[in-house]
Amino acid sequence: xxxxxxxxxxxxxxxxSIVKASKILHCVPSNITNRIKLLExxxxxxxxxxxxxxxxxxxxxxxLLGYVNKILDTCQEAKxxxxxxxxxxxxxxxxxxxxAATGRLPALLSRYHVHYPSVHMQFSTGTxxxxxxxxxxxxxxxxxxxxxxxxxxxxQLEIYKEPLILIASDSIGEITSADDVNNLNIFMWxxxxxxxxxxxxxxxxxxxxxxxxxxxxxxxxxxxVSAGAGVSLVPSGVFEQYKKIGNIKGYAFDDLTPxxxxxxxxxxxGLHRAxxxxxxxxxxxxxxxxxxQERPE
Numbered sequence: 687x688x689x690x691x692x693x694x695x696x697x698x699x700x701x702x703s704i705v706k707a708s709k710i711l712h713c714v715p716s717n718i719t720n721r722i723k724l725l726e727x728x729x730x731x732x733x734x735x736x737x738x739x740x741x742x743x744x745x746x747x748x749x750l751l752g753y754v755n756k757i758l759d760t761c762q763e764a765k766x767x768x769x770x771x772x773x774x775x776x777x778x779x780x781x782x783x784x785x786a787a788t789g790r791l792p793a794l795l796s797r798y799h800v801h802y803p804s805v806h807m808q809f810s811t812g813t814x815x816x817x818x819x820x821x822x823x824x825x826x827x828x829x830x831x832x833x834x835x836x837x838x839x840x841x842q843l844e845i846y847k848e849p850l851i852l853i854a855s856d857s858i859g860e861i862t863s864a865d866d867v868n869n870l871n872i873f874m875w876x877x878x879x880x881x882x883x884x885x886x887x888x889x890x891x892x893x894x895x896x897x898x899x900x901x902x903x904x905x906x907x908x909x910x911v912s913a914g915a916g917v918s919l920v921p922s923g924v925f926e927q928y929k930k931i932g933n934i935k936g937y938a939f940d941d942l943t944p945x946x947x948x949x950x951x952x953x954x955x956g957l958h959r960a961x962x963x964x965x966x967x968x969x970x971x972x973x974x975x976x977x978x979q980e981r982p983e
Contacts, residue, residue, distance in 0.1 A: 789923020
């Protein structure tokens with residue numbers, strides 16, 4: 687079955703005449719006759735009952751017509767969805783590293799839903815390497831990561847630089863330099879996290895050697911810090927979300943360089959209105975992320 691055949695069948699059924707259908711479809715009657723006969727042969731049923739010069743749709747034709755209407759309607763919907771000027775719709779699969787999901791995305795996801803209610807978003811979190819693999823494997827339409835990818839299939843957009851905040855309980859006392867972290871417990875995400883790498887570089891430059899405890903949960907990390915068990919380095923977005931739980935103070939240092947975050951997608955996928963609208967919204971939302979202002983005296 688071809689779409690052109692189905693359209694010929696539909697118009698013929700509606701007009702009850704091949705001649706009338708040919709005028710609407712701008713083709714010769716013999717073309718419609720041959721295409722409908724081929725369709726009948728393929729399906730093994732008669733779609734019309736010939737009565738004089740007219741046609742009456744058969745019971746099998748009536749059954750097929752219901753499906754044809756659905757098929758053609760779906761095709762039109764697909765064309766509208768793929769129109770560059772169309773309102774985004776359909777399924778959008780987005781992934782993000784935990785820090786972005788926790789600190790930056792809640793308000794953005796809500797805003798996106800308000801702007802594009804016809805898009806059904808499926809959201810997930812993962813490590814940057816997992817997210818890159820899922821983009822390459824076409825399991826995600828887009829993702830937010832904090833590591834630049836050099837994979838040939840990845841396209842990426844710089845969206846914001848995430849300031850880094852050293853956090854500690856008031857019971858730890860003031861932290862004015864990396865030296866003050868010496869001999870304290872440090873809680874960080876496992877190896878591979880770009881924020882952990884930033885902390886390790888900062889401590890190494892200050893010649894501070896302190897073991898790091900790996901915890902793959904910002905909730906757990908902040909709980910440990912709040913309890914006075916040690917310190918951590920977190921993105922400012924995460925700190926802003928969690929500082930309200932109390933007993934957590936943030937410290938920013940000039941030599942802790944903000945980490946660039948990226949929105950990535952598979953460059954082999956062309957037009958994707960829902961994904962492209964998400965990228966536009968991200969760019970607008972995070973255009974003016976301010977640096978953390980609270981600094982040690």
